[in-house]
Amino acid sequence: MSEAYELKAEARERVGKGSAREIRRNGKVPAVIYGDKQAPISITLDYKTLYYKIHGGGFKTTIANILLDGKSIQVLPKDFQLDPVSDKPVHVDFLRVSAKSVVNVHVPIHFHNEDAAPGIKRGGVLNIVRHDVELHAPANAIPDAIDIDLTGLQIGDSIHISAVTLPKGVTTVIQDRDFTIATIVGHAAEVEEVTEAAAETTETEEKEGE
Known part of the structure; x- marks a missing residue:
């Protein structure tokens, strides 16, 4: 923090x-x-x-x-x-x-090592489904960002929240699904398809939260 x-x-x-x-x-x-x-x-x-x-x-x-x-x-x-x-x-x-406060806060996601992802080297595209994640965290221990390492990822691979190690005492607000953060896709058409699906998922989550 x-x-x-x-x-x-x-x-x-x-x-x-x-x-x-x-x-x-x-x-x-x-x-x-x-x-x-x-x-x-x-x-x-x-x-x-x-x-x-x-x-x-x-x-x-x-x-x-x-x-x-x-x-x-x-x-x-x-x-x-x-x-x-x-x-x-x-x-x-x-x-x-205060020191005892626990808050919900949107924390940005930072992606690292694109040049070490074989799928991207072969022409794949990093399709970012979520640019931030809402966390439940102590006010004095909010992470600056969630860091995602892309090393070794191939076309077709997905990054889910379960792959992220959060600091002690910090949890995601969404607990009922292993949601997708990003995927490595092959070309523009696939990016559009995945993005549309992600938008539908996000819209559903927003309606459920109302």
Whole structure:
């Protein structure tokens, strides 16, 4: 897990769209801290600092300590909104956490050693079914990423979640199936076929979770 970092914040007395627009014009970003059975706190954060944290990677899997009115509040970023044109942050939601907190969080998947996969060397294509996996993990032990080694994989091989070794105390949210993470396929037509099947599976899972 990445090392926790600090964010300096100011309390936000007024809320609403008009107030939020004014905050953004002044180089700040409106945000809220919620959870842990406490009342939500509306805050503002420095735009530049937040921009680089969000676009630097690992933002939603790294603990932050928000400094507010002389106190430090430990949080995990849960959601953020970006301007669709400029990619600038316009709002962030933070969840209060503690050493005992266990959270559900989407962790990215990183693939390694494509050049050591015979199937890819022979013209096969890595078809990524899932770019991240939702994990149930202690807030202070969230993995930065799930690393997948492609060494030795042939055309037709599949990588399932059962092949992934997770840290102690960390489990997948989906427990009722050995879902596919990626496959090595032979050509573009096969990629399209597998992708369509994966989309149908994902859609089914989303409906079951509603």
